[in-house]
Amino acid sequence: MGVEIPFDVANIPGPEVGEVVAPEVIGSFISSAKRPLLVVGSEILRDDFFVETAMELAKKGIPIAATGHSLRGFVEKGYGEKVSYYNLHELTNCLRDPSWRGLDGTGNYDFVIFLGIVYYYASQMLSCLKNFATDPLVRAVSIDRYYHPQARMSFANVSARDGEEEEYKEMLLRLAESIKR
Amino acid sequence: MEELKKGGIFEISDLKNVRISIGEIVEAGEKEGRAGEGEGKEREPMGPHPMPRIATLRDWDFKLLNRYKPFYAPLCDMCCLCTYGKCDLTGNKKGACGIRMDAQHGRIVLLACLVGCSAHCGHGRHLLHDMIKKFGRDVPIDFGPEVDIEAPLTRLVCGIKPRTIGDYEKVFNYIEEQIVQLADALHTGQEGSYLDFESKALHMGMLDSLNKEAADIIQIACYKMPSGFTGVGDGPDVPLVDVGIGTIETEKPVIIVIGHNVPPAADIGDYLTEKGLEEVVELGGICCTSIDTTRVYKKAKIASALGRQLRVLRAGIADVVVVDEQCIRADVLELCQKTHSPLIATNDKAMHGLVDRTDDDPDKIVADLVSERVPGVVILEPDQVGEVAVRTALEMDRKRRKLSFILTDAEFKHWVGECIQCGGCTLACPNGLRIGEANKSAAALGDTKPLADLFDLCVGCGRCEQVCKKHIPIVDVITKAAYPQVKAEKGRMRIGRGPVWDSEIREVGAPIVLGTIPGIIAPIGCGNYPNGTKDAWLIVKEFAERNYIVTLTGCMAIDAALWKDEDGKTLYEQHHGGFDAGGVLNIGSCVSNAHIHDAAIKVASIFAGRPLRGNYEEIADYILSRVGACGVAWGAMSQKAASIATGFNRLGVPAVVGPHGAKYRRAFLGRADRSEDWRIIDATDGSEVFVEPGPQHLLVACETVEEALPMIAKLCFRPSDTDRGRSIKLTHYIDLSQKYLSAYPPDWHLFVRTASDLPIAAKGELLKKLEDEQGWVVDWKTKKIKEGPIRGYNPSFNPTNLERLVRGRGKGKK
Numbered sequence: 004m005g006v007e008i009p010f011d012v013a014n015i016p017g018p019e020v021g022e023v024v025a026p027e028v029i030g031s032f033i034s035s036a037k038r039p040l041l042v043v044g045s046e047i048l049r050d051d052f053f054v055e056t057a058m059e060l061a062k063k064g065i066p067i068a069a070t071g072h073s074l075r076g077f078v079e080k081g082y083g084e085k086v087s088y089y090n091l092h093e094l095t096n097c098l099r100d101p102s103w104r105g106l107d108g109t110g111n112y113d114f115v116i117f118l119g120i121v122y123y124y125a126s127q128m129l130s131c132l133k134n135f136a137t138d139p140l141v142r143a144v145s146i147d148r149y150y151h152p153q154a155r156m157s158f159a160n161v162s163a164r165d166g167e168e169e170e171y172k173e174m175l176l177r178l179a180e181s182i183k184r
Numbered sequence: 185m186e187e188l189k190k191g192g193i194f195e196i197s198d199l200k201n202v203r204i205s206i207g208e209i210v211e212a213g214e215k216e217g218r219a220g221e222g223e224g225k226e227r228e229p230m231g232p233h234p235m236p237r238i239a240t241l242r243d244w245d246f247k248l249l250n251r252y253k254p255f256y257a258p259l260c261d262m263c264c265l266c267t268y269g270k271c272d273l274t275g276n277k278k279g280a281c282g283i284r285m286d287a288q289h290g291r292i293v294l295l296a297c298l299v300g301c302s303a304h305c306g307h308g309r310h311l312l313h314d315m316i317k318k319f320g321r322d323v324p325i326d327f328g329p330e331v332d333i334e335a336p337l338t339r340l341v342c343g344i345k346p347r348t349i350g351d352y353e354k355v356f357n358y359i360e361e362q363i364v365q366l367a368d369a370l371h372t373g374q375e376g377s378y379l380d381f382e383s384k385a386l387h388m389g390m391l392d393s394l395n396k397e398a399a400d401i402i403q404i405a406c407y408k409m410p411s412g413f414t415g416v417g418d419g420p421d422v423p424l425v426d427v428g429i430g431t432i433e434t435e436k437p438v439i440i441v442i443g444h445n446v447p448p449a450a451d452i453g454d455y456l457t458e459k460g461l462e463e464v465v466e467l468g469g470i471c472c473t474s475i476d477t478t479r480v481y482k483k484a485k486i487a488s489a490l491g492r493q494l495r496v497l498r499a500g501i502a503d504v505v506v507v508d509e510q511c512i513r514a515d516v517l518e519l520c521q522k523t524h525s526p527l528i529a530t531n532d533k534a535m536h537g538l539v540d541r542t543d544d545d546p547d548k549i550v551a552d553l554v555s556e557r558v559p560g561v562v563i564l565e566p567d568q569v570g571e572v573a574v575r576t577a578l579e580m581d582r583k584r585r586k587l588s589f590i591l592t593d594a595e596f597k598h599w600v601g602e603c604i605q606c607g608g609c610t611l612a613c614p615n616g617l618r619i620g621e622a623n624k625s626a627a628a629l630g631d632t633k634p635l636a637d638l639f640d641l642c643v644g645c646g647r648c649e650q651v652c653k654k655h656i657p658i659v660d661v662i663t664k665a666a667y668p669q670v671k672a673e674k675g676r677m678r679i680g681r682g683p684v685w686d687s688e689i690r691e692v693g694a695p696i697v698l699g700t701i702p703g704i705i706a707p708i709g710c711g712n713y714p715n716g717t718k719d720a721w722l723i724v725k726e727f728a729e730r731n732y733i734v735t736l737t738g739c740m741a742i743d744a745a746l747w748k749d750e751d752g753k754t755l756y757e758q759h760h761g762g763f764d765a766g767g768v769l770n771i772g773s774c775v776s777n778a779h780i781h782d783a784a785i786k787v788a789s790i791f792a793g794r795p796l797r798g799n800y801e802e803i804a805d806y807i808l809s810r811v812g813a814c815g816v817a818w819g820a821m822s823q824k825a826a827s828i829a830t831g832f833n834r835l836g837v838p839a840v841v842g843p844h845g846a847k848y849r850r851a852f853l854g855r856a857d858r859s860e861d862w863r864i865i866d867a868t869d870g871s872e873v874f875v876e877p878g879p880q881h882l883l884v885a886c887e888t889v890e891e892a893l894p895m896i897a898k899l900c901f902r903p904s905d906t907d908r909g910r911s912i913k914l915t916h917y918i919d920l921s922q923k924y925l926s927a928y929p930p931d932w933h934l935f936v937r938t939a940s941d942l943p944i945a946a947k948g949e950l951l952k953k954l955e956d957e958q959g960w961v962v963d964w965k966t967k968k969i970k971e972g973p974i975r976g977y978n979p980s981f982n983p984t985n986l987e988r989l990v991r992g993r994g995k996g997k998k
Contacts, residue, residue, distance in 0.1 A: 010616065011614070012612055016259070071887030072891050078927055091885075092846070121887050123844060123847060124885060127846035131255065133275070134258055134273075135286070160607075
């Protein structure tokens with residue numbers, strides 16, 4: 004895929020910007036990650052599909068940290084006990100610390116996937132991880148409908164044109180399908 | 185020559201050819217008592233840190249920074265400040281000068297605080313100049329019988345009890361000197377430690393707090409703004425004022441004032457009063473100048489907060505626009521020209537390229553403005569503004585009466601039909617609003633509701649129009665779609681009351697420290713909200729109804745006033761205005777939020793009897809450990825907001841910001857999972873105690889208001905809470921989490937020390953959860969907790985972070 008414009012057009016951080024990749028590429032990285040973590044935000048509440056997609060990923064052994072008020076969506080589906088609420092600032096602060104013990108008490112993560120988080124807040128947290136979670140490296144990627152230059156890898160922008168939300172959903176399904184764990 | 189003190193006599197006689205230079209006259213001894221009254225008891229002795237310099241309070245800062253470690257989220261990975269650069273600092277690399285990314289971001293934070301602090305300092309100094317010129321140096325600082333401690337921050341930081349406004353010259357001398365020293369540290373090749381940059385930012389924040397107090401005290405004293413005089417509409421009983429675009433009577437000549445520095449607007453009010461034009465001419469305002477205008481001119485109205493500025497100007501309701509300083513759109517002149525609204529710039533910090541006509545003949549200035557030979561003028565003497573503004577408004581009203589700047593139906597239809605759904609506006613919008621989709625609904629289906637719904641979500645920046653390939657006036661299109669609701673935007677707000685009364689502190693000091701009033705919530709600052717102004721209303725509503733004390737200032741005070749309950753009442757009409765449980769107080773403009781610091785300081789001073797004078801560190805330590813206060817800057821936007829929050833933080837008050845606040849690049853975050861960070865001292869015996877994480881953070885962003893509400897409640901926990909107070913705080917923390925997150929907070933158990941900390945109504949259920957989920961040991965016969973908590977509840981626990989305050993040690997012993 005080619006060069007993309009950041010979803011917030013002036014959000015150009017510097018020489019290192021995220022690569023726009025196909026869902027299957029991120030899927031393969033998740034497949035080979037030792038300890039992946041799915042971080043979801045409140046925008047997943049706009050459609051049940053996104054909550055259900057997150058639950059599908061969880062079934063593949065990817066724990067979920069629910070930020071913002073996204074926890075509500077999981078509780079409504081009877082899945083609240085299986086996700087952990089975290090404030091995104093708090094969570095990112097932990098992720099940059101190699102000694103953090105993680106959601107399950109066994110250690111930090113090596114691959115972090117952002118989904119459904121308010122764009123500019125997610126961008127800042129991705130920036131923190133890019134700049135400060137480097138030893139050991141924590142790869143942070145975005146599977147939102149926005150291009151995130153602060154992520155290591157990101158989907159492209161999905162515009163508001165007819166059918167593109169469906170296209171985005173299709174991308175998430177392809178991602179889930181491609182994860183072999 | 186030595187200083188002469190305590191009434192010493194210095195006789196001079198028979199001297200020839202001698203020049204005598206008198207530096208400063210030092211009073212014979214500072215006494216308590218109000219200005220103008222007889223002298224009372226001798227003042228308290230000076231504390232350890234009067235007029236602290238950069239390094240004086242560094243130890244305190246490092247205590248804070250050790251627990252609340254700076255967290256950096258760069259907005260830009262490069263440094264572009266010198267010609268070595270640009271330097272790429274990605275991945276915490278070092279630049280050519282040796283600075284790393286973390287230190288560079290500490291530096292940027294200091295820079296932001298410098299700008300914010302300088303704005304308030306410049307404002308305060310400017311105001312002082314104007315007031316001394318108008319009223320003289322000897323205007324007494326006397327806020328009436330209800331306010332004896334008239335200037336807590338001034339006393340705390342400077343060790344000065346100001347008696348007249350002239351006393352603030354030395355306060356500003358101190359602040360300005362410190363600002364220059366701190367600015368010096370920003371230069372390439374100076375500071376290299378992010379922690380020291382942050383200590384400097386905290387110092388800057390403290391200076392900013394002092395600036396604000398100074399500025400508000402000066403204007404209260406000179407303009408007789410509400411303060412502490414009972415029975416005259418002061419304090420809890422300040423009157424209500426109209427708020428909202430819909431309250432401006434556009435059939436009258438309208439003057440709109442914008443900014444923060446009130447003397448020009450006050451002069452307009454004086455002129456209207458003097459000429460008997462109060463019912464003839466409408467004086468409305470935007471942002472903090474509007475709040476302060478209502479404190480000096482009872483007929484003034486508040487057109488909007490900052491977020492509506494572009495739309496108020498575009499709507500063309502102003503026959504004259506008067507700007508002073510801060511938060512004025514940089515394109516204000518261009519906007520005014522389009523609506524034929526003459527612009528009067530009244531402050532040398534924002535002159536917008538206009539010709540300075542100060543001291544010119546008012547007849548000539550008015551003639552030039554009315555004929556539109558000039559689009560605007562600069563008038564730097566506040567006392568010359570009123571006549572020119574009013575006379576110009578009267579004449580422009582006649583000229584402009586038939587003009588309308590709201591799109592016609594045909595224009596609206598044309599523009600929404602022009603949209604090609606390219607999405608460029610969405611990429612330019614700070615909130616990523618899907619404007620094209622709304623245009624499409626209007627164009628294809630005639631459904632204007634999606635566009636109208638954007639009116640409140642829009643932060644009013646206009647970036648969308650800058651990128652529109654079809655040059656659609658998007659802001660105007662949204663305003664047109666929402667016009668019925670814009671006209672109906674009529675709220676009510678208390679005018680800014682200024683200081684919290686000492687008598688109120690005496691009443692609530694104990695409940696606040698014990699926790700039975702669960703907290704002081706301070707929604708303050710700008711309108712860069714993630715999801716519209718209604719969030720401001722919701723935050724105030726939730727906490728006021730739960731008997732917190734809600735103290736508002738600035739744009740959040742305005743925006744919260746726009747929304748009403750089903751009975752048509754605003755929160756200011758539903759709740760009392762006293763500093764007590766359930767109160768909703770408009771403290772005033774941005775500079776007035778120093779009185780929120782002051783309320784916390786006065787709890788320590790009046791309720792707890794802690795020495796105030798030059799004693800910042802001890803008071804901040806007291807507030808951090810005992811005063812459950814939390815700032816909420818939900819739409820924080822400016823550099824001033826950065827310095828304001830940092831000032832609150834140094835004083836031990838945490839703050840929650842909205843998601844845009846993450847772009848400030850730095851947070852102060854505690855780690856609940858690191859018990860070693862939560863070790864404090866029991867001042868009773870010097871023992872070290874591991875405590876619960878209260879408050880857990882000093883500065884944190886939340887993604888949504890639903891997340892923010894329980895977070896705000898959480899940040900009101902303090903180690904000193906009694907079991908009854910803790911029970912009340914836990915009740916609200918758990919309830920807000922269940923209401924907005926549909927679940928118990930995952931960390932609620934950390935705040936339980938004993939069974940009596942638990943909310944009474946749910947005690948059994950919560951004990952069971954502690955047993956089942958946390959593995960705690962419960963004695964079910966007595967319903968007591970036997971094992972599990974971080975610590976037990978000790979009613980005589982005397983928490984401090986300062987070893988010198990342990991009884992029997994150091995100068996600070998009690």
